[in-house]
Amino acid sequence: MASTYDVLLARLQVAFDTLEVGADPVLRTSDRGDYQANGVMALAKRVGRAPREVADEIVGRADLEGVASVEVAGPGFLNLTLNPKLLNDQLVALLDDPRLGVASAPAPSTVIIDYSAPNVAKEMHVGHLRSTVIGDALARMYRFAGHRVIARNHVGDWGTPFGMLIEHLLDLGEDEAAANLSIGDLDSFYRAARVKFDADDTFKDRSRARVVALQSGDPETRRLWRILVDQSIAYFDRVYGHLDVTLTPEDVVGESYYNHMLEEVVRDLDRRGLLVESDGALCVFPPGFTNRDGEPLPLIIQKRDEGFGYAASDLAAIRDRVSALHADELLYVVGTPQAQHLEMVFAVARLAGWLPDRVRCEHVTFGNVLGPDRKMFKTRGGETVKLVALLDEAIERADLSLLRRGSELKAKQRVHLAMQIARAAIKYADLSTERQHDYVFDLDRMIAFEGDTGPYLQYAHARLRSIFRRLGEPWSAGSVSFSLGAGEERHLALGLLAFPEGFEMSFAALQPHRLCVYLFDLAQRFTAFYDACPVLSSVGALRDERLALCDLTARTLSLGLSVLGIDAPEQM
């Protein structure tokens, strides 16, 4: 089905095209009418005529029969009020549409989304939260939009620290070490290795030798390294499970995966005459980048010691993703501090011809998670906050709230529900602020059941489902018609019909918070309706109509939340 917005836009577009082909009607929802079109003024300017006159002409030429009534206001606004029959027909169509009006991409693209990227043998902490949550929401949005998503978890599984980590593993004994790692105690493992490395020269020498052995492919060293990697991946997988993130171990394609391609990256850059030796390092100087002294800034491909910089594996990854995986689109959900690095990598990949213009390549940046003091979020002791600790605390609080409220659920169900609420609280708080902005992590605020929070949306959904439970029998729409006599009903209905725009705008801009804004607005429309319009105690056609509105609202909330990676429990 065509969304209501699209129906309206198509009719207006025809009229605008008669004055200037492709002129944007600038169609928006409005509080002056159901929608307003603001494109007349700009168009009048371009064609050199009076705005009111152009507005009148557009109104005269637009075939809005059966769609909307229109009024010209102010300097040339077109205020549109949707036709009751159109409203009814669109709502009836939604009842049978599992996608609730959102079109599926006619030509699916292959999209590679690079996100999460924790480090092997290190705990996942708040620093990974946003990349993981935002990346996963985007992956779900792309899938829902009908595209093919290849997730890539570019874990840090290579580099000099692995010398000391492997030596520490040997000191502990493989079994002991694996046991430590498998319970997720990665940080103390890493710290212990670090302490020895700093204090003990023999250990330091062993570690360095071990790095060389690792890099030269020594089988025994590789086997030991594999233990570290596998234990870590298993641990990450458990964290993703707790967070309900769709990443799997198969999506883990770490830095080491690209090792065998690095020589070729260097050779190819050299062949194309892009490689420059500078201070003993092999670099590319993409135009337009300078350092603090205004000198050209290099992207270091191979270091003086012949080791490869991380730019090399990033470049290899682009080559691989474009040529072997046939990506149409590359997204990097990586923190803002990497902006310049990634810009340079993209620039070099374009220069080298590995990244053709047809492939969209974008750095999806995000701001920091701040503590109550507005500085980077840390524990009171100044340590990074572990992701599992964060989630555990949220679960505990959610469980307490349920208890305080006198939840009748059994302990086991309650804990599961507390987990769903905790995840919703944390994810929604993260997704509902504009991506690029920093936000203050405030568990009290995000887990509150009132206000613009994940739990509030879940609650709205649970109340809706409760209506259908009380109904006592399966409900089906049958032959409902929507007369929308009450203002609250009409307001809610317009909200339901706007789901496609809500999703599309959020998706096109890669900004999950717009979908959050939409869902919160819908939930508010619903609660106002719920307060004013009795459902179960009404009778006949009115009752059917209200039940249908409830059904659509519940499905829209549930679908919208699921696209963001948030559960909508039946009962709370």
Next chain:
RNA sequence: GCGGCUGUAGCUCAGCGGAUAGAGCGUCGGUCUUCGGAACCGAGGGUCGGGGGUUCGAAUCCCUCCAGCCGCACCA
């Protein structure tokens, strides 16, 4: 110094060149003998960091200044 991001109500944040800048929390007042009150309705609260400019129209685009955060050659 250069580059990037940010500055909107007491607090946390939305705001797509359009009409009177909106939510949530908090505050104050109200509703309803609760289809789940974790609700609803209303009020108060703003030099949109300052100053210029472009435009019929600027929180939004441009310039400049102020404040804050981040990055700027071999750790990834």
